[in-house]
Amino acid sequence: MLLHLDASARRDSISRRLSQSYAQTWRAAHPEKPYVYRDLAADPVPHIDEAWTELCDYVLEHQITDISRYREAVRTPAQERAWAVVEPLLEEVVAAEVVLIGTPMYNYSIPSSLKAWIDQITFPKMSLKGRSFVIVSARGGAYGPGTPRESVDHQERYLRDFLSGHFAVDDVTFFHAELANARLDPALAHLRLAHEESLATALRGVSEWAAG
């Protein structure tokens, strides 16, 4: 199953274009496999609440690492409501063979809509080992190796560290379309061609990767 998430607040969005391209190619290559789509910007998941933290604390205290047993943590009506939000999100990510995330860089990091999804689905000592994550992103600037802003890329860095550090996911692939601000900012007009090249390279890489 391919779980496809988008997080851009824009509809006319570069990260959506990249994720759409991946999803189309993957689905054509695997017509028999299910596909689930979530638009985290248009249809946001709520922030975790106090009842959610009670579920989380119970799972930790009782050393529940089997996701199918998390339901045991539900004891109150508020926890029941929190679980009603979490359960379908967890089912989707557990069922996924590939998790595709289309995300912009916002303020050196990820949009809060994506962070809200991560907060909802993350429990202590939870493993998602064996799944592939494909992250397709758009950024206003450039953050590649050797650039002055390399050290403030908390988008790739955060996702990579969290997926491997918490979920034991080692199969994570990133594609970035950079310098998107050159489309808008007259001061960056000289970088428009570089942006177009970055986008074309990302689009090519994404569809080759999706085709396997």
Ligand SMILES: Cc1cc2nc3c(=O)[nH]c(=O)nc-3n(C[C@H](O)[C@H](O)[C@H](O)COP(=O)(O)O)c2cc1C
């Ligand atoms: C709220 C907001 C914050 C942003 N922060 C950054 C940033 O920190 N660094 C950067 O390079 N670009 C930043 N940008 C530019 C976006 O990354 C760029 O517009 C990108 O194309 C957004 O992805 P999208 O086209 O999929 O919406 C920001 C844009 C917005 C709207």
